[in-house]
Amino acid sequence: MSSKKKIAIIGGGASAMMLACVLDTSKYDVTIYERNAALGRKLLVAGDGGFNLTHSEEIAILLTRYTPASFLEPCLLAFNNNDFRDWLKAAGVPTFIGTSKRVFPEEGIKPIDVLNVFLNRIRKNKVEIKPNHFWKGWNEEDELLFENDSQQITVSTAIAVFALGGSSWKVTGSDGGWANHFKAKGIATLPFESSNCAVKINWNNGFIAQHEGQSLKNCELKINKKSKKGEVVITKFGMEGGAVYALIGEVRQQLKLNHSAQLFIDLKPELKQEEIEMRLNNRGNKSITQQLNAHLNLNDLQLHLLKSTLTKNEFTNSSSLANCIKNLPVEVLGLAPIDEAISTVGGIALDEVDEQFQLLKMKNHYCIGEMLNWDAPTGGYLLQACFSMGYFLAKKLNEAEGD
């Protein structure tokens, strides 16, 4: 029988796979238990619409994208975006930086190829994979309970690392059902809420019939003191896109306070309000709509938004019109359902773990990845944090001595 210490990794997503690649298997017997027939289903889903693995910005700026920033700082500094790109390159996944500074696998490398790189590394590292193992909690001796093929299995392990994911896209296996087991142990969890998701807006039928699927390009969204430039897509449900996702934290807070939230759209972020007003004046025989088309290059969607927000008098007054072009108010009535969100907040409360993600109430039990209550916008930040947590914890466990 092996004299090596056992590590059970429960959940086989992004953070778990990096952990399994980096753990020292001359020191530990490592097994991954995953409920699905295969690892990394959410990783494949994430790769579907452009596989944004990380972001290339300076680490000091990258750190500010996380809420709360301080919680993830040690692991992001220990394994930053450049380290991750180097790691991927060495593993056979060269990456490139897109125009948005986001990092993608080089052309021709599909999400399944990236997943296979992880799986090959895991196999090479002699980590055992146990698919179709659904974790059901602990028994009275704190052993892990699994269901496999209708059989109940008990696993005794020296170290357990939970990497069970958040609660969106349940079809990938990450359904947040694990939270009750932690609650039963007295570990505080927060309810899951949508993040990186669409916002609900009550568009009128005429507007949506004409503009569903169209985008406001190069606009800036604002709420409180936060703003984000980017693209906003108009949908039947409301609005979505990178600029929307980046502000979801603020929107969520306002929704909790007021049951609605106010976003402002700057349709011309590159122009000052005075410049817009100047261009709207002196229009001679031109109608205001012609002037908006000719001198501000506004399209039908932008015009429709302005017309449905302003009274006729306000629309024909260059001062109020310029103000609305810079601050078009949009009332948000809710967030998309959790299952449709790209990620969730909620899960294990951060003050339940120490700086190495070990549960304070359960020694040698760790939690990593989206199952902890941190948040970040899309742009590669989510995966970077998950991979950094896996890498960081593996290194810490590799360095650990004795019990």
Ligand SMILES: Cc1cc2nc3c(=O)[nH]c(=O)nc-3n(C[C@H](O)[C@H](O)[C@H](O)COP(=O)(O)OP(=O)(O)OC[C@H]3O[C@@H](n4cnc5c(N)ncnc54)[C@H](O)[C@@H]3O)c2cc1C
């Ligand atoms: C549509 C979509 C697009 C995305 N795009 C991007 C992107 O471009 N860039 C980016 O950075 N991020 C993206 N993300 C987010 C990113 O994929 C996740 O944040 C990341 O995968 C979370 O990793 P994790 O290891 O915490 O959990 P997951 O990858 O969710 O893995 C958790 C694993 O635990 C397993 N599990 C759960 N419960 C049990 C149980 N009881 N027993 C056994 N196993 C269990 C699940 O089956 C799952 O395999 C996207 C997400 C979605 C849904």
